[in-house]
Amino acid sequence: MPRLKAPGQGLTSATRGDTGMVMPRAVRSKLQDKLQDKLQDKLPDMPPPTGRRTPRGSRVETAQLVLPGLTNVRGTIFGGNLMQWIDIAAGIAAARHAGGPVVTASMDRLHFLSPVQLGEVVLLQAQVNFAARTSMEVGVRVLAENQSTFERRQTTRAYLTFVAVDENGRPRPVPRLHPETADERRREKDARRRRAVRLRERRAMKTA
Numbered sequence: 001m002p003r004l005k006a007p008g009q010g011l012t013s014a015t016r017g018d019t020g021m022v023m024p025r026a027v028r029s030k031l032q033d034k035l036q037d038k039l040q041d042k043l044p045d046m047p048p049p050t051g052r053r054t055p056r057g058s059r060v061e062t063a064q065l066v067l068p069g070l071t072n073v074r075g076t077i078f079g080g081n082l083m084q085w086i087d088i089a090a091g092i093a094a095a096r097h098a099g100g101p102v103v104t105a106s107m108d109r110l111h112f113l114s115p116v117q118l119g120e121v122v123l124l125q126a127q128v129n130f131a132a133r134t135s136m137e138v139g140v141r142v143l144a145e146n147q148s149t150f151e152r153r154q155t156t157r158a159y160l161t162f163v164a165v166d167e168n169g170r171p172r173p174v175p176r177l178h179p180e181t182a183d184e185r186r187r188e189k190d191a192r193r194r195r196a197v198r199l200r201e202r203r204a205m206k207t208a
């Protein structure tokens with residue numbers, strides 16, 4: 001993984017640590033290297049701006065807390081809020097793959113498998129499953145996490161299609177996707193099948 005910055009850059013270049021003690025240059029440089037490595041560990045993998053694009057490179061993981069304004073009278077989340085979070089996480093994944101702006105073309109059927117309660121955390125995991133010419137399918141897994149037991153359960157799974165657009169809002173080609181694992185190759189195959197269904201539905205809608 002490329003370094004963020006050379007050792008000593010971006011991090012503190014002061015000669016005193018938090019304790020106010022003067023630190024020899026070699027010790028300071030070692031500490032900075034260690035800190036840099038720790039920072040790198042915490043950063044998600046990002047795709048390079050050009051070159052080989054992988055599903056992993058597009059991956060987005062985000063967490064949302066279900067606050068009172070987001071629930072219905074039964075204290076469970078409004079489906080529309082969940083759909084918005086899904087759209088945002090998936091859109092970020094698609095834009096990472098496309099290397100630029102995208103628009104949502106469609107969202108497949110959504111089934112809410114279990115209600116999400118007030119105070120629970122919603123975890124969203126999104127990544128590009130398949131890239132066609134100008135469009136991409138993004139899969140989103142949504143989990144609910146209980147804040148007392150830390151138990152997690154699947155709430156829904158969603159598939160969305162995004163289209164990369166140019167400055168005039170016209171579709172523009174996206175890079176090829178390079179699946180790396182057996183799971184990613186399976187997801188790509190399944191996504192091609194879903195795309196065929198979607199395009200049939202779109203044609204039918206246009207002629208209806």
Ligand SMILES: CC(C)(COP(=O)(O)OP(=O)(O)OC[C@H]1O[C@@H](n2cnc3c(N)ncnc32)[C@H](O)[C@@H]1OP(=O)(O)O)[C@@H](O)C(=O)NCCC(=O)NCCS
Binds near residue numbers: 103136171198202
């Ligand atoms: C999505 C949009 C850019 C497609 O433009 P278009 O002129 O219809 O373009 P095309 O027919 O050439 O389709 C472009 C690609 O999108 C795909 N596509 C278009 N509509 C789709 C749909 N409803 N579901 C799945 N894929 C769709 C096409 O299959 C094609 O994919 P490919 O190039 O990878 O083969 C256009 O319809 C649009 O701007 N829609 C509104 C988007 C929007 O406002 N979203 C909500 C807010 S972000």
